[in-house]
Amino acid sequence: MSVLYVVGTPIGNLNDMSVRAVETLKSVDFIAAEDTRVTLKLLNHFDIKKPMISYYEHNIRERGNIIIDRILSGESCAIVSDAGMPCISDPGEDLVRLCSENNIDVKVIPGPSAAISALCISGMNTSRFTFEGFLSTSKKSRAEHLESLKDERRTMIFYEAPHKLKNTLEDLKKCFGDSRKISLCRELTKLHEEVLRFNLSEATEYFESITPKGEFVLILEGKPLCEEEVTLDEAVNMARELVKGGQKLTEAAKTVAKNTSFNKAKIYKELIEE
Numbered sequence: 453m454s455v456l457y458v459v460g461t462p463i464g465n466l467n468d469m470s471v472r473a474v475e476t477l478k479s480v481d482f483i484a485a486e487d488t489r490v491t492l493k494l495l496n497h498f499d500i501k502k503p504m505i506s507y508y509e510h511n512i513r514e515r516g517n518i519i520i521d522r523i524l525s526g527e528s529c530a531i532v533s534d535a536g537m538p539c540i541s542d543p544g545e546d547l548v549r550l551c552s553e554n555n556i557d558v559k560v561i562p563g564p565s566a567a568i569s570a571l572c573i574s575g576m577n578t579s580r581f582t583f584e585g586f587l588s589t590s591k592k593s594r595a596e597h598l599e600s601l602k603d604e605r606r607t608m609i610f611y612e613a614p615h616k617l618k619n620t621l622e623d624l625k626k627c628f629g630d631s632r633k634i635s636l637c638r639e640l641t642k643l644h645e646e647v648l649r650f651n652l653s654e655a656t657e658y659f660e661s662i663t664p665k666g667e668f669v670l671i672l673e674g675k676p677l678c679e680e681e682v683t684l685d686e687a688v689n690m691a692r693e694l695v696k697g698g699q700k701l702t703e704a705a706k707t708v709a710k711n712t713s714f715n716k717a718k719i720y721k722e723l724i725e726e
């Protein structure tokens with residue numbers, strides 16, 4: 453019986469293409485690609501010659517049925533997106549569902565995904581997380597989405613385009629407050645890979661003077677357990693008590709930062725200003 457292969461491709465660095473991904477693309481009868489021009493570059497790089505069919509957001513329904521018919525008639529297919537894993541904020545989910553409805557075997561050839569790659573280097577809690585994808589551009593559904601996350605305790609992962617980043621950071625700050633921690637993971641696996649670790653107030657301030665460039669994944673801290681209970685004054689008081697008990701200012705600020713939603717620098721600054 454024929455198979456649909458869901459094949460992960462690099463998110464920037466072509467050396468992240470797996471041996472199995474290359475072998476699979478060489479072995480199938482045809483490739484369903486989100487953008488055939490983008491995939492052609494990848495195929496050329498790995499010297500793969502294979503017929504392609506475009507499969508993207510606006511032709512999913514019509515192409516999906518064509519692809520399923522071809523697989524049912526005995527051909528094997530690989531689906532790839534422009535970068536990363538198909539089906540993750542990219543076409544693929546629909547085709548996999550059609551395969552399951554038609555008893556077609558689906559196999560995964562795992563590759564990088566920007567979401568997991570970013571989470572791993574974010575410095576945030578990785579034990580429990582939620583993937584939120586892109587926030588909607590419609591004001592109403594964006595507001596509803598953010599509202600539904602207000603009490604989320606798990607680490608949250610968002611995708612964002614550079615030209616929408618400033619606006620999104622403002623919306624996140626309005627919803628989650630100044631002190632919530634965020635890691636902005638930029639240009640992963642590329643020359644200018646960078647992780648910016650801020651709280652939301654620092655993040656919006658940073659981008660007042662800097663124009664966001666490249667691709668971003670935003671890793672937002674979940675709601676801290678003590679967020680409602682401890683104000684900044686109370687956090688500084690806690691630190692003051694530790695200093696009275698013999699801790700150095702930096703040590704006290706670090707301890708309190710670990711147990712509250714305020715960062716070390718903020719508490720330290722308050723302590724030395726006294």
Ligand code: SAM
Nearest residue numbers: 463536537540542565566611612639640667668
């Ligand atoms: N399917 C892909 C995956 O598995 O990661 C995601 C595709 S989605 C259309 C594109 C978004 O992923 C970008 O807007 C950005 O948020 C994120 N992204 C993709 N490549 C990235 C990279 N190299 N560095 C940072 N973010 C990246």
